[in-house]
Amino acid sequence: MSEGTTVAVQDRIDEVEAPLRRVFREYGLPRIHWFAVAVAMNLVARLSALVPALVLGTAIDAVFNETGAYDLPLVPASWIPNQPEAQFWFSVSLIVAAFVLTAVCTWAQGITSDVFAHRSLHAVRVDTFRRMQELDMAFFDEQETGEAMSILNQDATNLERFLDQALKNGTRLIIMVLAIGGLLLWINWQLALVTLVAVPVMALFTWWFSRTVAPRYDAVRSSIGDLNTRLENSIGGMQLVKTANTEEFETERVEEASWNFYTTNIDVLKIAFVYRPGMRMLAGLSFATTFIVGGLWLFSGPPLFFSGELTVGNFVVFIFMTQRFIDPLAQISNIIDWTENARASGKRIFGLMDTPVRIEDDPDAVELDAVDGEVAYDDVAFSYDGEETILRDVSFDADAGDTVAYVGPTGAGKSTAVKLLMRLYDVDEGAISVDGHDIRDVTVGSLRESIGYVSQETYLFDGTVAENIRYGEFDASREEIEEAAKAAEAHEFITDLSDGYDTQVGERGARLSGGQRQRISIARTVLQDPDILILDEATSAVDTETEVLIQRSLDRLAADRTTFVIAHRLSTVTDAETILVLEDGRVVERGTHQELLEEDGLYANLWAVQAGEIDDLPDEFVDRARGDS
Numbered sequence: 001m002s003e004g005t006t007v008a009v010q011d012r013i014d015e016v017e018a019p020l021r022r023v024f025r026e027y028g029l030p031r032i033h034w035f036a037v038a039v040a041m042n043l044v045a046r047l048s049a050l051v052p053a054l055v056l057g058t059a060i061d062a063v064f065n066e067t068g069a070y071d072l073p074l075v076p077a078s079w080i081p082n083q084p085e086a087q088f089w090f091s092v093s094l095i096v097a098a099f100v101l102t103a104v105c106t107w108a109q110g111i112t113s114d115v116f117a118h119r120s121l122h123a124v125r126v127d128t129f130r131r132m133q134e135l136d137m138a139f140f141d142e143q144e145t146g147e148a149m150s151i152l153n154q155d156a157t158n159l160e161r162f163l164d165q166a167l168k169n170g171t172r173l174i175i176m177v178l179a180i181g182g183l184l185l186w187i188n189w190q191l192a193l194v195t196l197v198a199v200p201v202m203a204l205f206t207w208w209f210s211r212t213v214a215p216r217y218d219a220v221r222s223s224i225g226d227l228n229t230r231l232e233n234s235i236g237g238m239q240l241v242k243t244a245n246t247e248e249f250e251t252e253r254v255e256e257a258s259w260n261f262y263t264t265n266i267d268v269l270k271i272a273f274v275y276r277p278g279m280r281m282l283a284g285l286s287f288a289t290t291f292i293v294g295g296l297w298l299f300s301g302p303p304l305f306f307s308g309e310l311t312v313g314n315f316v317v318f319i320f321m322t323q324r325f326i327d328p329l330a331q332i333s334n335i336i337d338w339t340e341n342a343r344a345s346g347k348r349i350f351g352l353m354d355t356p357v358r359i360e361d362d363p364d365a366v367e368l369d370a371v372d373g374e375v376a377y378d379d380v381a382f383s384y385d386g387e388e389t390i391l392r393d394v395s396f397d398a399d400a401g402d403t404v405a406y407v408g409p410t411g412a413g414k415s416t417a418v419k420l421l422m423r424l425y426d427v428d429e430g431a432i433s434v435d436g437h438d439i440r441d442v443t444v445g446s447l448r449e450s451i452g453y454v455s456q457e458t459y460l461f462d463g464t465v466a467e468n469i470r471y472g473e474f475d476a477s478r479e480e481i482e483e484a485a486k487a488a489e490a491h492e493f494i495t496d497l498s499d500g501y502d503t504q505v506g507e508r509g510a511r512l513s514g515g516q517r518q519r520i521s522i523a524r525t526v527l528q529d530p531d532i533l534i535l536d537e538a539t540s541a542v543d544t545e546t547e548v549l550i551q552r553s554l555d556r557l558a559a560d561r562t563t564f565v566i567a568h569r570l571s572t573v574t575d576a577e578t579i580l581v582l583e584d585g586r587v588v589e590r591g592t593h594q595e596l597l598e599e600d601g602l603y604a605n606l607w608a609v610q611a612g613e614i615d616d617l618p619d620e621f622v623d624r625a626r627g628d629s
């Protein structure tokens with residue numbers, strides 16, 4: 001038995017490892033030059049931001065108190081003037097220059113890190129969307145639209161915030177901790193140890209937080225997907241909601257999904273409520289201890305086990321620097337927040353990207369061109385879930401130009417049979433061939449290009465009538481579009497619309513009637529001029545008058561090409577070369593209309609009911625259609 005078409009995206013999500021490393025490797029590395037410039041600018045900006053405090057401390061001791069020599073790290077002694085007044089102005093110039101440098105570099109760093117993040121995410125979003133389109137229909141059967149939208153929108157945005165904010169602040173943090181830590185140790189290593197003792201404690205606390213919060217973020221991401229699905233479903237079905245008077249019911253369902261989102265968020269916040277103030281407290285403690293020890297040192301010499309000298313200038317630098325050192329440390333909570341959120345989102349994005357594409361071109365696939373339209377099904381069997389067989393032993397040959405009709409009770413597998421021809425799903429057993437080529441040996445693109453599909457569920461894109469007819473044949477001229485519309489009996493109503501072919505159809509064609517939408521979709525197929533045509537209950541959604549119009553255009557469309565018709569109304573298929581009667585996934589009768597009437601089986605019974613010759617189907621057929629048998 002085959003594994004069926006089930007696409008378990010959730011399983012893939014669970015299997016994704018180190019998603020952020022992967023984002024960086026696959027999307028960050030190709031744009032690493034932007035990141036490198038951002039890091040360099042960050043480095044210069046952060047280091048130059050330390051200069052004013054350092055210069056101030058030195059100036060206090062050397063210029064004002066005259067208790068120390070004027071020397072600065074990395075500044076050659078020959079540059080430093082000897083006179084106190086000159087030293088004062090030298091200090092002022094350094095401080096101003098440092099401020100300007102910090103501002104310029106911060107600006108440059110902001111731009112480059114934004115460009116890096118947004119370009120990387122643009123690529124992630126487009127790749128994810130492309131991948132999603134490559135997945136077979138089973139993915140779209142199972143995946144809710146809202147969930148897919150939330151992966152493309154929110155999850156991508158979370159990654160963007162990681163690449164932008166988290167990396168920017170993360171590098172800033174590393175630079176600050178290393179630079180200031182080093183500087184403090186250089187100025188007075190003993191007092192520096194007092195300040196730095198907070199670092200390992202904060203690191204441990206952060207490690208605990210990120211481990212505890214990670215699974216909770218997975219739940220948040222999943223609950224927002226559910227909420228989006230709920231909203232998308234309710235808004236998409238607004239007509240039904242209104243006519244069924246179920247606004248309250250829908251509100252309750254949205255409320256439930258929204259509440260679930262709230263509770264998952266609160267689960268994260270419960271931990272964050274401990275962590276964030278905890279980090280602030282540790283930061284405050286570190287600052288206060290440094291201040292107390294340093295203050296006592298200045299008043300009455302080194303306290304406790306400390307030794308050596310601490311000048312006023314040193315103390316001022318320490319207080320400034322400790323503040324600058326502690327602030328980014330306390331910001332770790334935000335970085336962790338962004339990172340964990342992005343990690344959960346990255347798993348969902350890569351889970352989708354890792355979902356295998358099962359219907360794709362064989363490496364040796366050939367283009368299917370100049371198609372005659374011979375179609376053969378050879379012992380085809382298929383199941384959607386790997387368990388319940390939907391089609392079995394389906395075999396027939398259709399010559400080029402033939403019309404093959406599928407008839408039979410609802411759920412017999414008629415639509416499934418034609419979907420297999422378009423490779424929306426692959427057969428489990430047997431084979432389908434076009435012009436003698438197994439459809440798995442030709443490119444999916446060329447196969448689908450040679451098939452036109454008109455179904456009862458027409459889908460129009462938001463845009464004009466002309467754009468919808470041209471969809472897929474983007475080079476078509478206005479004349480060709482109008483010719484196609486005329487052949488589809490649509491030209492007249494289109495010219496009566498307010499803007500003719502330039503009339504906006506509204507979302508999903510909402511401003512048009514069902515029959516009008518149907519004729520636009522037929523015009524699209526006329527323009528496509530396919531070699532093989534599939535009409536899946538193409539006239540079922542319209543009134544009798546429109547049906548006559550549509551049927552006329554369909555007959556014209558079907559005239560010279562191999563056509564598959566699925567019809568409940570048997571009067572529309574009496575001319576078919578072959579009628580296949582499907583029941584429970586098997587072909588139970590086959591032949592022309594006349595032959596099948598003579599056979600006096602299921603088809604003859606269905607015909608008799610539709611022709612009004614008998615009032616009802618025999619009970620056994622009704623039971624079977626109900627699924628009682």
Ligand SMILES: Nc1ncnc2c1ncn2[C@@H]1O[C@H](COP(=O)(O)OP(=O)(O)OP(=O)(O)O)[C@@H](O)[C@H]1O
Nearest residue numbers: 141384385390408409410411412413414415416417
């Ligand atoms: N995407 C799907 N996933 C799982 N099962 C499906 C899917 N589509 C159809 N089925 C099942 O396959 C069986 C055949 O469905 P199909 O749409 O081919 O029948 P049909 O003969 O075209 O019915 P109808 O005349 O009502 O359109 C049904 O039992 C249906 O529930």
